[in-house]
Amino acid sequence: MAELQNNGREAWASRIGLILAMAGNAVGLGNFLRFPVQAAQNGGGAFMIPYFIALLLLGIPLMWVEWSIGRRGGQLGYGSAAGAFGALVKSRGGSKLANYLGALGISIPISFAIYYTYIESWTLAYSTFSVTGKYFGILDRTTMLNFLQSFQGVTNSEYFAGVGTALIFFLITWALNVYVLSRGIAEGIERLAKIAMPTLFVFALILVVRSWTLGTPDPAVPENSIINGFGYLWNPDFSQITQAKPWLAAAGQIFFTLSIGTGSILTYASYLKRKDDIALTGLTTSITNEFVEVILGGSIAIPVAVAFFGLMETKEIALGGAFNLGFAAMPIIFQKLPWGQLFGAMWFVLLFFAGITSSVALCSPAMAFLQDQMKMTRKKAAMAVGAVLLICGLPVVLFLGHGFLDEMDFWAGTFGLVVFAMIEVILFAWIFGMKRAWAEVNEGADIKIPGVFKFIIQFITPVYLIGLLFFWGVQDGIPVLLMQGKPEADIPYLWGARLMMLGLTAASIVLIARAYKRGTIRDEVAPDLR
Amino acid sequence: MEQQLGMSIGGWIFIVCAWSAILTTTIFCFKRVLSTHNQNKA
Numbered sequence: 304m305a306e307l308q309n310n311g312r313e314a315w316a317s318r319i320g321l322i323l324a325m326a327g328n329a330v331g332l333g334n335f336l337r338f339p340v341q342a343a344q345n346g347g348g349a350f351m352i353p354y355f356i357a358l359l360l361l362g363i364p365l366m367w368v369e370w371s372i373g374r375r376g377g378q379l380g381y382g383s384a385a386g387a388f389g390a391l392v393k394s395r396g397g398s399k400l401a402n403y404l405g406a407l408g409i410s411i412p413i414s415f416a417i418y419y420t421y422i423e424s425w426t427l428a429y430s431t432f433s434v435t436g437k438y439f440g441i442l443d444r445t446t447m448l449n450f451l452q453s454f455q456g457v458t459n460s461e462y463f464a465g466v467g468t469a470l471i472f473f474l475i476t477w478a479l480n481v482y483v484l485s486r487g488i489a490e491g492i493e494r495l496a497k498i499a500m501p502t503l504f505v506f507a508l509i510l511v512v513r514s515w516t517l518g519t520p521d522p523a524v525p526e527n528s529i530i531n532g533f534g535y536l537w538n539p540d541f542s543q544i545t546q547a548k549p550w551l552a553a554a555g556q557i558f559f560t561l562s563i564g565t566g567s568i569l570t571y572a573s574y575l576k577r578k579d580d581i582a583l584t585g586l587t588t589s590i591t592n593e594f595v596e597v598i599l600g601g602s603i604a605i606p607v608a609v610a611f612f613g614l615m616e617t618k619e620i621a622l623g624g625a626f627n628l629g630f631a632a633m634p635i636i637f638q639k640l641p642w643g644q645l646f647g648a649m650w651f652v653l654l655f656f657a658g659i660t661s662s663v664a665l666c667s668p669a670m671a672f673l674q675d676q677m678k679m680t681r682k683k684a685a686m687a688v689g690a691v692l693l694i695c696g697l698p699v700v701l702f703l704g705h706g707f708l709d710e711m712d713f714w715a716g717t718f719g720l721v722v723f724a725m726i727e728v729i730l731f732a733w734i735f736g737m738k739r740a741w742a743e744v745n746e747g748a749d750i751k752i753p754g755v756f757k758f759i760i761q762f763i764t765p766v767y768l769i770g771l772l773f774f775w776g777v778q779d780g781i782p783v784l785l786m787q788g789k790p791e792a793d794i795p796y797l798w799g800a801r802l803m804m805l806g807l808t809a810a811s812i813v814l815i816a817r818a819y820k821r822g823t824i825r826d827e828v829a830p831d832l833r
Numbered sequence: 834m835e836q837q838l839g840m841s842i843g844g845w846i847f848i849v850c851a852w853s854a855i856l857t858t859t860i861f862c863f864k865r866v867l868s869t870h871n872q873n874k875a
Contacts, residue, residue: 530840539843
């Protein structure tokens with residue numbers, strides 16, 4: 304039974320459920336695929352230095368900032384940044400501006416969810432293919448990549464006649480997401496987390512044990528061994544960390560892995576009660592994510608790839624990106640293992656659970672806004688969000704080969720997150736004021752946060768974010784904006800993706816204006832700031 | 834062809850340090866969460 308807060312909003316049924324849901328929000332495909340590739344390519348063990356520094360100066364502080372903004376917003380009846388942001392500002396005009404900026408806290412996560420749901424459906428498909436053995440018999444990476452791309456409808460093969468199978472799995476995944484959202488916080492999201500997260504842990508642990516006990520799979524090639532795989536990931540190359548690239552990569556990885564800047568943490572935190580702890584729970588969520596990423600994720604894909612493909616080929620695989628590793632390399636590896644179908648199914652099911660706990664989180668800011676500000680019932684809100692996911696998801700499915708997904712991934716899933724986090728920390732630390740902000744973070748705290756984090760949140764984190772935005776803007780943003788190096792034929796599709804994201808932002812702004820008219824976003828300074 | 838010769842001492846130091854830090858913090862956090870589980874908040 305869902306609990307109700309004083310103002311009629313839903314609430315988490317249990318603290319463990321909240322932690323698992325928040326951890327599920329954070330834990331995603333990136334923990335198992337992106338992290339090992341980033342670490343291996345950026346100095347191995349030495350990457351842990353910029354990684355842990357980014358965790359302490361960026362990840363954990365921003366976690367606490369977003370949790371705080373969310374809990375406070377929830378008390379005032381706001382479950383998304385549209386409302387929660389304005390509540391941080393002492394003037395009505397400024398508050399209104401902040402709330403309109405909060406539109407990004409709806410459009411960025413829903414844009415992210417649109418394409419992420421499609422990727423998540425691939426993991427469901429491959430879980431099925433593992434059980435049925437559909438990809439068994441394909442033992443070279445080129446053919447396996449062709450299997451993936453023909454599944455996606457990008458190329459042709461004997462295995463798939465067009466994009467129909469991918470579409471079916473997308474629809475099933477979409478339906479599961481909408482169902483969970485329609486059940487609400489306690490009965491939907493929390494219940495999903497209580498099933499998915501322990502299952503994910505168990506499957507991952509089994510795969511880790513399998514990984515560590517692999518030894519040398521082919522005695523004729525002794526250098527292809529699991530210990531060499533771990534060496535590739537962990538042996539430090541200090542020369543790399545004197546350059547900017549690993550520092551940028553580490554900051555980026557911390558961002559993605561903790562789901563900071565998507566607005567979903569803010570929404571989940573809005574279902575907390577006033578005196579519920581943020582400090583310990585936020586830290587627990589972060590460290591749970593790190594456990595999954597560094598210990599579990601770091602022990603499977605890359606080391607196992609080295610054991611079966613060798614170091615040189617694994618480096619090529621890593622350069623090919625996370626999908627290459629997860630969907631082309633791993634299926635071949637499972638075929639070479641006894642009980643390979645079972646391990647393959649476990650791998651893709653755990654990726655699916657990692658994905659769905661994240662995708663429902665990404666839909667939750669829109670859900671919260673529609674329920675709290677548009678006064679829709681939960682089921683109607685789920686149908687509305689579902690309609691957006693479906694209508695906007697179809698171009699992602701159909702135009703994958705034209706860069707549609709990649710374009711969305713850059714603006715919503717990369718650049719947008721950092722911009723949003725920047726807005727969050729400036730509003731919280733500088734507009735709301737660090738004295739109030741610090742009191743807010745520590746309200747109900749079950750641990751004492753070291754005082755140095757006050758300085759970090761106010762000065763270090765914003766400067767770190769500005770640096771990140773600047774480097775990414777110059778290095779990636781401008782080339783992507785100008786579509787440099789993109790095939791002429793793809794340009795209309797890239798513009799299509801951009802227009803879709805702009806359209807979602809415009810729609811969010813229009814809805815915020817309607818909320819103001821209805822009085823469900825109050826045109827006033829928050830009571831405690833008057 | 835480049836050969837990786839297992840885990841170096843540096844590799845072992847990094848993996849042990851990283852895993853220890855994460856495991857210690859994880860255990861601390863969950864113990865604390867469970868111990869505050871039954872406390873009532875005003």
